[in-house]
Amino acid sequence: MAATLAPGALAPALADDDVRIERHGVWKRFRRHRLALLGAIVICVITVCAFSAKLLAPADPNFIDQANWSGYPLAPGVAHHILGTDENGRDLLSRLMYGGQISLTVAFFAVLMELSIGTVIGAVSGYYGGWIDYLLMRLTDVFLSIPLLPLLLVLTAIVAASSNKAALGFGVIVVIIGGTSWPAVARLVRASFLSLREKEFCEAARALGNRDGRIIFRHLLPNAVAPIIVQGTLEVANVIILESTLSFLGFGIQPPTASWGNMLANAESNMAIAPWVAIFPGLCILVTVLAINYLGDGLRDALDPNMK
Amino acid sequence: MPLLLLISIILYWILSNAPGGPLAPYLQNPHITAADIARLKHNFGLDQPLPVRYLRWLGMVVQGDLGYSTSNSETVVQAIVERLPATILLTGTSFAVSLLIGVSIGIFAAIKPYSLVDYTVTTLAFFGQSMPVFWFALMLQLAFAVTGITAFGYHFALPSAGISSTDDVDIGDRLEHLILPTIVLSLVYIATWSRFTRSSMLEVIRTDYMRTAAAKGLDKLTIILRHGLKNALIPVVTIIALSLPGLFAGAVVTETIFAWPGMGRLFFNALGQFDFSLLMGYLLIVSTLVVFFNLVADVAYAWLDPRVKYD
Numbered sequence: 001m002a003a004t005l006a007p008g009a010l011a012p013a014l015a016d017d018d019v020r021i022e023r024h025g026v027w028k029r030f031r032r033h034r035l036a037l038l039g040a041i042v043i044c045v046i047t048v049c050a051f052s053a054k055l056l057a058p059a060d061p062n063f064i065d066q067a068n069w070s071g072y073p074l075a076p077g078v079a080h081h082i083l084g085t086d087e088n089g090r091d092l093l094s095r096l097m098y099g100g101q102i103s104l105t106v107a108f109f110a111v112l113m114e115l116s117i118g119t120v121i122g123a124v125s126g127y128y129g130g131w132i133d134y135l136l137m138r139l140t141d142v143f144l145s146i147p148l149l150p151l152l153l154v155l156t157a158i159v160a161a162s163s164n165k166a167a168l169g170f171g172v173i174v175v176i177i178g179g180t181s182w183p184a185v186a187r188l189v190r191a192s193f194l195s196l197r198e199k200e201f202c203e204a205a206r207a208l209g210n211r212d213g214r215i216i217f218r219h220l221l222p223n224a225v226a227p228i229i230v231q232g233t234l235e236v237a238n239v240i241i242l243e244s245t246l247s248f249l250g251f252g253i254q255p256p257t258a259s260w261g262n263m264l265a266n267a268e269s270n271m272a273i274a275p276w277v278a279i280f281p282g283l284c285i286l287v288t289v290l291a292i293n294y295l296g297d298g299l300r301d302a303l304d305p306n307m308k
Numbered sequence: 309m310p311l312l313l314l315i316s317i318i319l320y321w322i323l324s325n326a327p328g329g330p331l332a333p334y335l336q337n338p339h340i341t342a343a344d345i346a347r348l349k350h351n352f353g354l355d356q357p358l359p360v361r362y363l364r365w366l367g368m369v370v371q372g373d374l375g376y377s378t379s380n381s382e383t384v385v386q387a388i389v390e391r392l393p394a395t396i397l398l399t400g401t402s403f404a405v406s407l408l409i410g411v412s413i414g415i416f417a418a419i420k421p422y423s424l425v426d427y428t429v430t431t432l433a434f435f436g437q438s439m440p441v442f443w444f445a446l447m448l449q450l451a452f453a454v455t456g457i458t459a460f461g462y463h464f465a466l467p468s469a470g471i472s473s474t475d476d477v478d479i480g481d482r483l484e485h486l487i488l489p490t491i492v493l494s495l496v497y498i499a500t501w502s503r504f505t506r507s508s509m510l511e512v513i514r515t516d517y518m519r520t521a522a523a524k525g526l527d528k529l530t531i532i533l534r535h536g537l538k539n540a541l542i543p544v545v546t547i548i549a550l551s552l553p554g555l556f557a558g559a560v561v562t563e564t565i566f567a568w569p570g571m572g573r574l575f576f577n578a579l580g581q582f583d584f585s586l587l588m589g590y591l592l593i594v595s596t597l598v599v600f601f602n603l604v605a606d607v608a609y610a611w612l613d614p615r616v617k618y619d
Contacts, residue, residue, distance in 0.1 A: 282443030
């Protein structure tokens with residue numbers, strides 16, 4: 001009798017264990033999704049603030065407060081400048097809001113362009129295979145092998161040298177970033193298409209006499225969209241950092257137009273007396289990028305659990 | 309090899325779109341006639357069509373001649389060789405630091421998943437990946453160079469620019485100058501490598517042979533280090549090999565901000581004057597590194613993991 005356990009003896013232990021495991025999993029998922037949710041909320045707040053700058057901003061981003069400004073940045077709180085002013089006496093909060101508009105719009109359109117190019121190249125490459133695939137993938141390899149930041153710097157320097165630095169406007173930056181950062185997306189889409197084109201529904205679509213373009217965009221693409229969304233989200237974060245780095249180095253958005261990056265360009269020289277000029281724009285970049293990365297991570301878990 | 313050739317063709321084509329070139333200073337000179345310009349153009353070979361110029365350039369590169377750097381008044385090879393030690397010092401130190409810290413905190417996080425240590429490491433990794441490098445550099449300069457930090461009765465202050473304060477080599481001084489740039493350059497790699505080590509280690513810990521090792525009665529440390537680490541590090545080695553050229557190219561920003569006299573700053577300074585030969589040479593070198601380390605990653609992966617076979 002000693003060998004047999006009373007049925008109830010083991011059950012509580014098991015139940016307890018189960019509950020713990022269950023709670024563990026829920027806590028884990030909850031934590032992940034809570035951060036992603038928080039990320040989404042933060043992104044919404046920042047976007048709304050940036051794009052309602054006309055209504056909310058305390059001043060014009062390029063207005064120089066000559067009444068109070070004496071050649072040095074005004075500290076936060078002085079003369080109704082909530083976050084102070086920069087070295088030219090322009091309201092920092094207003095510039096942050098308008099700068100956010102630029103940084104976010106550049107990122108959005110550059111990623112849109114990147115995703116379009118990457119998706120088309122990847123889809124065509126994966127769907128047709130053969131020599132088309134070979135050619136397109138070699139092109140992808142070339143762009144993957146040239147480090148992105150030096151390449152972007154050279155391209156922007158060419159534009160700057162061809163006319164002048166003022167030519168480095170919004171559109172140019174979008175085209176340069178979007179036109180060079182698509183290879184990762186192309187690889188991703190190609191990989192999904194390689195497996196999708198062997199599936200039965202694809203064969204069925206072909207048997208029904210659909211044209212290739214229709215099969216690619218109407219039948220295959222919707223099935224490959226999850227990793228594209230995840231990659232796209234994470235790319236927005238990358239592009240914000242790229243654009244701000246370019247602008248900081250003087251090869252991105254040109255002053256007087258504010259962007260989070262170029263607001264930091266002159267901050268260094270005044271850092272000893274006016275650290276706030278250097279702190280706030282970078283904090284905006286960090287918080288935005290962090291929020292997007294958490295959102296992307298949550299999306300990956302939610303949409304595509306097998307993806308790494 | 310064919311890939312490198314293709315890269316060089318595309319790079320040459322892109323860079324040849326820039327105006328100016330070696331003749332730019334003469335174009336503004338009123339004493340130089342159009343005939344002189346034409347003769348100079350001919351001397352530089354600039355009247356030739358692009359493919360011919362490319363082939364000439366390629367012929368020189370094959371012989372180890374990257375051309376003449378107009379912004380430095382010396383040959384590109386000379387300019388790069390002069391800056392190479394500084395860059396290798398910085399990237400080498402950052403590599404060692406990232407490897408040591410990144411991999412070890414990754415392992416710590418994986419040993420106790422979902423513990424406080426793990427959450428701290430993963431959160432820090434997220435911050436590290438989201439941090440704009442140049443801003444992080446500014447903040448470190450603000451904290452350590454501009455104001456300095458007073459703690460434990462000491463006042464910590466570090467130099468924010470350059471590689472040394474004196475002309476003679478002083479190890480302590482050199483190290484002081486190295487600290488901030490190294491932290492900045494390592495941050496991203498500590499973040500990515502620790503995340504990667506963590507997930508790779510977590511996968512290994514769940515395997516049967518780890519349970520077998522535990523069943524044999526080995527102590528936990530031996531299991532993790534002898535049995536686990538060996539297998540967990542295989543994919544990590546690949547990632548590290550793949551990100552090495554990025555470390556090199558990423559030094560552009562770090563070197564520029566900290567006025568570190570290396571290749572990255574050389575490249576950045578050449579941008580303003582559009583020094584064709586130097587930019588071309590730099591891009592070619594970093595791209596070659598990427599291609600080379602891709603190969604290294606493939607070979608290392610197959611060599612470390614006998615289960616992987618390439619056809």
